[in-house]
Amino acid sequence: MFCRECGQQVQEDWVVCPKCGIAIDDNERPLSNAEKRRIREEEKIRAKERSSSNTESLAGCIMFPIRVIVGVIFILWFLSKFF
Numbered sequence: 386m387f388c389r390e391c392g393q394q395v396q397e398d399w400v401v402c403p404k405c406g407i408a409i410d411d412n413e414r415p416l417s418n419a420e421k422r423r424i425r426e427e428e429k430i431r432a433k434e435r436s437s438s439n440t441e442s443l444a445g446c447i448m449f450p451i452r453v454i455v456g457v458i459f460i461l462w463f464l465s466k467f468f
């Protein structure tokens with residue numbers, strides 16, 4: 386890797402550039418393929434969780450009024466039978 390300040394080649398475990406003395410930002414380090422793959426997997430899992438929770442809330446939105454209607458119909462049927 387290279388110092389982002391002066392372009393001096395530096396080792397990955399160095400914390401400061403020997404030429405200009407600036408702190409080497411570890412975040413500037415290009416990601417290895419394994420790291421990229423891991424981040425992609427995490428994003429995939431997160432996207433899956435998001436979509437599944439969306440589906441659940443959508444199902445809940447649909448199911449709730451249906452349950453209420455079924456409950457009301459059942460109560461009306463029950464009342465008409467006994468009164």
Ligand SMILES: [Zn+2]
Pocket residue numbers: 388389390391392393402403404405406407
């Ligand atoms: Zn430097």
